[in-house]
Amino acid sequence: MVVASLEPVGVERIRALSVPVIDLSWRRERASKMIVRACEEFGFFKVVNHGVSEDVVSSLEDEAMKFFSLSAREKQQAGPPNPLGYGVRGIGFTGDIGELEYLLLHTNPSFISQKAHSICKSNPSEFCDVVEEYVGAMKELASEILEMVGEGLGLGDKQGLSKFIRDSENDSLLRLNHYTAIQEDEANASKAGSKDSTRNARVGFGEHSDPQIITVLRSNDVPGLQILASSPEGPVWVPVQPDPTAFYVLGGDLLRALTNGRLMSVRHRAMANCRRSRLSMIYFGTPPLHARISPFPETVTPQAPRRYKSFTWAEFKKAMYSLRLGNNRLDLYRLR
Ligand code: GA4
Numbered sequence: 621m622v623v624a625s626l627e628p629v630g631v632e633r634i635r636a637l638s639v640p641v642i643d644l645s646w647r648r649e650r651a652s653k654m655i656v657r658a659c660e661e662f663g664f665f666k667v668v669n670h671g672v673s674e675d676v677v678s679s680l681e682d683e684a685m686k687f688f689s690l691s692a693r694e695k696q697q698a699g700p701p702n703p704l705g706y707g708v709r710g711i712g713f714t715g716d717i718g719e720l721e722y723l724l725l726h727t728n729p730s731f732i733s734q735k736a737h738s739i740c741k742s743n744p745s746e747f748c749d750v751v752e753e754y755v756g757a758m759k760e761l762a763s764e765i766l767e768m769v770g771e772g773l774g775l776g777d778k779q780g781l782s783k784f785i786r787d788s789e790n791d792s793l794l795r796l797n798h799y800t801a802i803q804e805d806e807a808n809a810s811k812a813g814s815k816d817s818t819r820n821a822r823v824g825f826g827e828h829s830d831p832q833i834i835t836v837l838r839s840n841d842v843p844g845l846q847i848l849a850s851s852p853e854g855p856v857w858v859p860v861q862p863d864p865t866a867f868y869v870l871g872g873d874l875l876r877a878l879t880n881g882r883l884m885s886v887r888h889r890a891m892a893n894c895r896r897s898r899l900s901m902i903y904f905g906t907p908p909l910h911a912r913i914s915p916f917p918e919t920v921t922p923q924a925p926r927r928y929k930s931f932t933w934a935e936f937k938k939a940m941y942s943l944r945l946g947n948n949r950l951d952l953y954r955l956r
Contacts, residue, residue, distance in 0.1 A: 639662070639666050639847075639860060639861075639868075640658035640661070640662065640664075640665040641665065641667075641668060642655055642665050642668070643668050644667060644668070644669045644764075645669040648768065648771070649771075651768060652768040653772050655765060655768050655772055656772030656773055659769065659884060662884060662886060663829075663870060663871035663883065663885055663886030664869070664870050664888070665868070666860075666863065666866050667761070667867045667868075667869055668865075668866050670866070672758075672761060673757070674865075676753050676754055676757050677838060677864075679750045679753070679754075680750050680751065680753075680754040680901055681899060683747055683751075684723070684798070687723065687739055687740065687796075688721065688796075688899075692708075695721070697738045698723065698739045701724055703724060703941070704725060704726055704735075704793075705724065705735070706721070706722070707722050707724065711825065711826075714941075714944050714945075715944070716945040716946075718823060718824050719800070719822045720797050720798060720824045720890075720892065721797075721798050721800070722795060722798065723796040724794075725793065725795070725796075726791070726792075727759075727792040727793060727794050727903075732751050732752065733748050736748050736751075751794065754794070754903075755792075758905075759785060759786070759792070759905070761836060761867065762869075762905040763905075764782075765836075766781040766782040766785065766833070766834060767781070767782045769875075769883070773879065773882075773918065776917075776918065777916075781833065781875075781878065784874075784905075784906075784907035784908075784911055785833060785834070785905035789909070789910075790906055790907060790908055791906040791908060791933060792832075792905055792906045793903075793904040793906065794901070794903055794904075796900075796901055797825065797899070797900045797901075797902065798897060798899055799824040799842075799844060799894075799897060799898040799899075799900075800892070801894060801895050801897045802892065802893055802894060802895055804895075806822075821893055822891065822892040823890075823891060824844055824891055824898070825890040826889055826945050827848065827887055827888070827889045827945075827946050828887065828889070828946055829872065829873055829886060829887050829888070829948075830872040830873070830885065830904060831872055831949060832872040832873070832874055832904040832905055832906040833872050833874045833875045833905050833906065834872060834904075834905040835869065835870040835871075835902060835903065836869055836902070836905070837867065837868045837901070837902045838864065838866075838867050838900065838901050838902075839868075839898060839899065839900040839901070840862065840864055840898060840900075841862050841863075842862060842894050842897065842899075843862050843891075843898075844862075844890045844891045844892060844893070844894065844898045845860040845888065845900070846858060846889055846890070847860060847870075847886050848887040857889075870886050870888065871883050871885050872885050872904070872905075873936070873949055874906075874907070874913055874936070876950060877928045877931075877950060878916060878919075879915065879916065879919045880915035880916075880919035880920050880924055880926060880928070881924075881927045881928070885950075906933065908933065909932070909934040909937070910933075911932060911933045912930055912932055913930060913931055913932065914930040915928070926955055927954065927956060928950060928955060929953045929954075929955055931953055
């Protein structure tokens with residue numbers, strides 16, 4: 621469902637819908653249970669005490685900012701996005717537009733080293749090292765979380781989910797999104813144009829769910845991310861407070877299909893209305909192209925009959941690139 625015209629929610633409602641926080645230093649059983657609960661209710665949670673070193677994060681942030689500060693001509697040499705590479709405003713192949721520029725990279729080291737020459741001419745090998753370290757940390761964190769999901773769901777094969785993204789042929793991606801600051805005149809025009817500031821809101825990346833299994837997002841301290849949550853009055857946009865020391869985890873469409881619809885793929889968007897620029901660094905944990913996506917048998921019961929046909933990630937990926945960003949791709953595979 622696309623509910624693009626919804627207003628962001630008021631303070632009262634945000635308090636009621638506060639984002640679940642998972643502390644990875646909790647007893648494992650407790651953390652696993654809370655992760656599953658957060659994935660069932662929202663498909664979204666914040667992770668603290670994650671053990672990822674600050675240096676790994678700040679080194680990638682520095683490399684990203686170095687790249688985005690280059691001239692447009694220099695940046696274009698890492699593009700156009702096909703879909704990987706450097707892109708400005710255009711998202712995907714079916715006409716979606718957002719107020720951002722980005723680097724979309726495969727996490728495969730050979731892809732990174734090939735691309736590094738156009739991204740960081742001054743020191744491509746340094747760029748490769750920094751990306752590899754960050755991706756390694758994200759893969760570890762995402763795998764750990766998926767193992768906890770497996771435990772929390774009581775799967776016979778606790779590594780059933782994490783195996784997909786640990787596979788050496790995984791199709792995982794890293795996305796660096798740069799939302800430029802809103803200019804003084806734009807801010808004033810938007811204020812003068814309407815009392816309703818949301819009508820003139822700049823959408824950085826429009827409403828969608830992530831297609832993969834799991835997304836791990838980190839941003840600088842500039843707000844913008846919003847998640848769509850259900851409330852008794854219907855769906856509402858909940859702004860997520862930025863926290864550069866934490867990671868935000870989003871369930872993807874494949875997680876939903878693998879758990880027979882029990883875990884959510886959260887719909888979210890990024891607004892770009894700030895006077896400071898926002899940088900987000902996003903890891904998408906993805907299975908190999910040939911991986912078959914069928915629900916874990918434990919998630920199919922007489923009370924919860926099977927909801928989706930089986931498909932491979934390659935088939936799903938092809939379908940998703942033929943659709944618009946906001947479409948519900950899983951509908952193509954729905955059984956009931
Ligand atoms: C959304 C999540 C990731 O950013 C992404 C996006 C991808 C792209 O930018 O190339 C897609 C989008 C995302 C889903 C639908 C298709 C594909 C743009 C688009 C319109 C990298 C991904 O895997 O799917």
